[in-house]
Amino acid sequence: xxxxxxxxxxxxxxxxxxxxxxxxxxxxxxxxxxxxxxxxxxxxxxxxxxxxxxxxxxxxxxxxxxxxxxxxxxxxxxxxxxxxxxxxxxxxxxxxxxxxxxxxxxxxxxxxxxxxxxxxxxxxxxxxxxxxxxxxxxxxxxxxxxxxxxxxxxxxxxxxxxxxxxxxxxxxxxxxxxxxxxxxxxxxxxxxxxxx
Amino acid sequence: xxxxxxxxxxxxxxxxxxxxxxxxxxxxxxxxxxxxxxxxxxxxxxxxxxxxxxxxxxxxxxxxxxxxxxxxxxxxxxxxxxxxxxxxxxxxxxxxxxxxxxxxxxxxxxxxxxxxxxxxxxxxxxxxxxxxxxxxxxxxxxxxxxxxxxxxxxxxxxxxxxxxxxxxxxxxxxxxxxxxxxxxxxxxxxxxxxxx
Numbered sequence: 001x002x003x004x005x006x007x008x009x010x011x012x013x014x015x016x017x018x019x020x021x022x023x024x025x026x027x028x029x030x031x032x033x034x035x036x037x038x039x040x041x042x043x044x045x046x047x048x049x050x051x052x053x054x055x056x057x058x059x060x061x062x063x064x065x066x067x068x069x070x071x072x073x074x075x076x077x078x079x080x081x082x083x084x085x086x087x088x089x090x091x092x093x094x095x096x097x098x099x100x101x102x103x104x105x106x107x108x109x110x111x112x113x114x115x116x117x118x119x120x121x122x123x124x125x126x127x128x129x130x131x132x133x134x135x136x137x138x139x140x141x142x143x144x145x146x147x148x149x150x151x152x153x154x155x156x157x158x159x160x161x162x163x164x165x166x167x168x169x170x171x172x173x174x175x176x177x178x179x180x181x182x183x184x185x186x187x188x189x190x191x192x193x194x195x196x
Numbered sequence: 197x198x199x200x201x202x203x204x205x206x207x208x209x210x211x212x213x214x215x216x217x218x219x220x221x222x223x224x225x226x227x228x229x230x231x232x233x234x235x236x237x238x239x240x241x242x243x244x245x246x247x248x249x250x251x252x253x254x255x256x257x258x259x260x261x262x263x264x265x266x267x268x269x270x271x272x273x274x275x276x277x278x279x280x281x282x283x284x285x286x287x288x289x290x291x292x293x294x295x296x297x298x299x300x301x302x303x304x305x306x307x308x309x310x311x312x313x314x315x316x317x318x319x320x321x322x323x324x325x326x327x328x329x330x331x332x333x334x335x336x337x338x339x340x341x342x343x344x345x346x347x348x349x350x351x352x353x354x355x356x357x358x359x360x361x362x363x364x365x366x367x368x369x370x371x372x373x374x375x376x377x378x379x380x381x382x383x384x385x386x387x388x389x390x391x392x
Contacts, residue, residue: 048254049252050252050254050255056244056245056364058246058362058364059364062364062375062377065374066381166254166257168252168255168258178261179261181262182380184380184381185262188265
């Protein structure tokens with residue numbers, strides 16, 4: 001059976017965006033499969049006492065240069081959005097719905113493109129609708145899902161599960177019980193996937 | 197003229213240890229040279245308001261697994277020392293003296309081995325002497341240097357200089373004005389060195 005990468009991501013996290021652009025290729029190279037797992041980074045920070053790396057002004061400046069280097073290495077577009085940081089509650093609920101319909105990766109990538117490339121307000125109805133359509137989902141169903149208790153609960157549960165398993169930031173990857181943190185650990189994720 | 201990597205390191209930083217085992221090879225591959233630049237990570241934290249990643253218990257646990265993965269990737273020994281974290285004031289002063297005598301890298305690597313491999317108390321006279329000898333330095337001169345005002349000042353200046361240039365953690369690398377942070381950015385350091 002093909003091994004699985006559980007990819008815990010939040011659309012608001014720039015390093016998760018970078019990882020999202022690579023994760024399917026990583027899995028494909030190693031003969032594995034990606035499970036796109038939306039969670040709420042704000043909830044993880046609250047539960048663990050961790051804080052964003054961008055909190056310190058000096059680090060934030062460096063982070064922008066670093067993100068640009070990674071985007072160049074991967075050959076993907078990247079720009080800092082005019083809205084940052086973002087409350088990603090609605091987009092992440094939408095991602096839960098996308099995963100339930102088997103289009104989790106497609107919707108996540110559409111939202112990532114909207115936020116980190118085209119500077120779209122992906123928390124508003126128009127932005128959510130555009131991403132939904134581009135992922136092949138019914139736009140009205142996606143907007144409705146953001147208000148559904150079952151969807152809200154699923155996002156909360158996923159966040160709690162990630163914390164319980166040791167997560168403290170994003171992106172977080174699991175290959176079985178092994179946890180990896182950060183876009184810059186994808187080579188370790190790939191190695192774990194290849195291990196017999 | 198060969199390009200130069202300025203390598204700001206503290207013996208107490210495990211990711212600096214990992215980088216120290218690779219940095220000469222990185223420079224050699226890219227036709228550059230390493231300038232070993234001792235600084236005091238505690239001073240950097242104090243000046244920038246940054247804190248150690250190991251501060252959060254969850255992160256510390258993950259960090260150990262991560263360090264072990266890097267050590268395996270590099271094929272270098274690694275174990276958590278019984279004394280951690282460490283006040284590295286004396287060893288870092290010793291490194292300043294080592295650099296002044298043209299044996300900065302040799303002394304740093306001897307101290308790294310003592311602390312991160314052999315669990316030696318490198319703040320004590322015996323540990324400092326052993327490292328000094330293994331680096332080809334006079335052990336008495338190294339111990340004396342730890343008390344010299346000029347050496348103390350040089351360490352303080354190097355730390356202040358790093359902060360002024362944007363450093364907030366260790367290891368920090370500069371290629372010209374470009375700054376890179378972390379053992380996991382050595383591929384960017386190498387690329388900067390190769391750039392015409």
